[in-house]
Structure formats: C-alpha cells, structure tokens
Amino acid sequence: MLSTAPPSIPTTQEPALSVIEPSPTAPAPTATPPPRRGRPAARLAGLLAAFLLLVAVVAVSLAVGAKQLTLAEVWQGLVDPDSPAHAVVRQMRLPRTLLGLLAGAALGVAGAVMQAVTRNPLADPGLLGINAGASAAVATAAGLFGVAGVDGYIWFALAGAATVTALVYAVGGGRGATPARLALAGAALNAALYSYVSAVMLLDAASLEKMRFWTVGSLASADLATVVRVLPFAAAGLVIALAAARPLNALALGDDQARALGARPAAVRAAVVVAVTLLCGAATAACGPLVFVGLLVPHLVRVLTGPDLRWLLPACALLAPVLLLGADVAGRVLGRPGEIQVGIMTAVLGGPLFLHLVTRTRAVRS
16 A cells, blocks of 8 residues: 655745854954044154154254254253353243244144134134234334333233234124135235334334334244243133133034033133134234244144144144244254344245145045
8 A cells, every 4th residue: 555645735934034143253343443543542642743843843943053052062051051052052042942932832722723713724813814913013012102022012912912803703794704704804904904014114213123023023032031921921822722622622513512512602712712812912922923833733733633622732732833943943044144034934934835735635635
C-alpha cells in the first residue's frame, strides 16, 4: 500500500522582517569628527604658539635699532644699571616695546569686538572713523587749548572716540543699521575729521610741530610715563571686551536668540561701546592713529580659532602686538639711519596682506 505525505497547507502569515544587528566586535558607526580648530587642545596650542611668537618679536624689538645688540647685551641692559646697553634698552627700546604691546592689543581686540557687534567684516577703529574722532579731539586740544602730553591728550581722545562712535551708529541707522550703512557713515566722518585735523595743523605752526609725527602713528616718543598713564584705560577696555565675549557669541544668533540664552543685547552693545572707546582712545592718545591693525588681525586670527570670541579675543590680544612691533622693527631697519614711522609701515604692510586675504577668501568660496 502506497503511503503519501500529507499535502502542505499554504500559510497566509507574512515572513517576519529580519533585522541585522551589528556584531558585538564590529565598531559602531561614528559621527564625522569636528574640525580641528574647534578642539580646545588645538586652540590652546595656537594660543601658546602666538605667545611664543610674541616673545620672539619682543626680543627682536629690544635688540634691533640704530645700534644692534645681542640678546645677551639686551639682558644685561635690562638687569644691570652699569651695562653700556642700559640706557639704550631701558630708556628707549623698553618703553617703545611696552607701548607697542599695549596699543597693539588694544586695537586688535577693539577691531574684533566691533566686527562682532556690527556683523560687519570691515568694521575697524580706523575705517569707522573712531581713530579719526580721537585724532580730531587731540588736534583741537593741541591747537586751540595748548594742551601737550598724554596726560591732557587722553581725556580728549576718549571724548572724541566716544562721540564718533555714537555718531557712526546714529548716522548709520541706529538699531536698523546695516554693515554697508555703518561703513559709509564711518568713511564720511573719517574723511571730514581728517580734513579738520589737517586744517588745524596747517593753520597753527606750533601744532604742526607737535603733531607731525603723531598724526601718522609713531612709537618713537614713547616713555615709561606714557605707558603708565594709558595702561589703566587700555586694561579696563580689555577686561570689558573679554567679559563681553560670551554674550557677543549669543548676539551673533540675533537679538531674540540672545535673549533666550540670557544675554541682554542693549547692555552688551553699551559695554562694547565703552570698551572700544577706552581701547581706541588710549591707543590713539599715546601713539596717534594706526590703521589696519584692528581690521587685519581679527581676519587672520579667525582662520585659526574660528568665530568663537572666547578664543578669538585672547588670540587678537597676542597677535596684534606681533603685527605692530614687527612693523615698527621693519621701519627701523628700512629707514636707516633714520626710521619710517610705524603708522606708515602698518599701512604699507597691512594693505597688501588684507587684499591677499580677501582674494584668497573669495577663491575658496567660489
């Protein structure tokens, strides 16, 4: 008898979806690592490199001049009053170097916070007329009131810087100001104020003699008394700017987002105005108007640190003096037996470097 297998009954149940689980030994997929510049370790290394570069430039500034000194002679001149280099190092080059450090840090940080608060990459104490306002006030003090010396200049410079800061903001549209309107307002005020400075100097021979080096920007007449007088104003401005770094980061997202993050936009902008006034007024009173330092350095530093102002501002405070002291040393070397004023050198060096930076940025974006 033949036996047959029972027919298979078709099932209507759908097959279960199989889920392939990763092997316990297989590495889990990871997200793309953040760019290197976002890592705190890399940023700290960058700040350390900037500090070492600044130390090297300071050493060169103390050693290079009409009389070349070795590093050993520089050290002896600093610590030994009986050293032949003591007068050159302590009385001439050390005050000049300290003033370059102070003015460079002030202008670099001022340019960075101005670019952040106005969202304008062209914001700069020179281009927006703030240095011109301080210069016009100092020219008025020297030409009309007979004021001489940094003790008198500093208060006029601060008043002029504050007045022009308010004027640029008002003429540029107040709260509705755009980067283009701010730049145009600053350019117009800059031209008008420097014309006024030239007129005051041409009409008063005594003012011309007092200010002919000051108006182009110079460290040549620096002394320790000048450094001591401007230090409190510059230090206060630096402290305020650094304290505003975190709320300025929030402000970059817009006023509503900044409020949601706990920042107060009006208070932040007011703090920035105070900081810029102190920084630009102190630097201009001591050295005269210096251009391109506050414009160029933040752009160069931003490539290394990114837009985070908590890292950008300290890096600007270190690298802006490198640019200023480097330009001063170059002016001493190229202008022998005299020297080329540092304000001329920053314009000559800063212009091509900034054009190269803009060209390279456009090429990368395209």
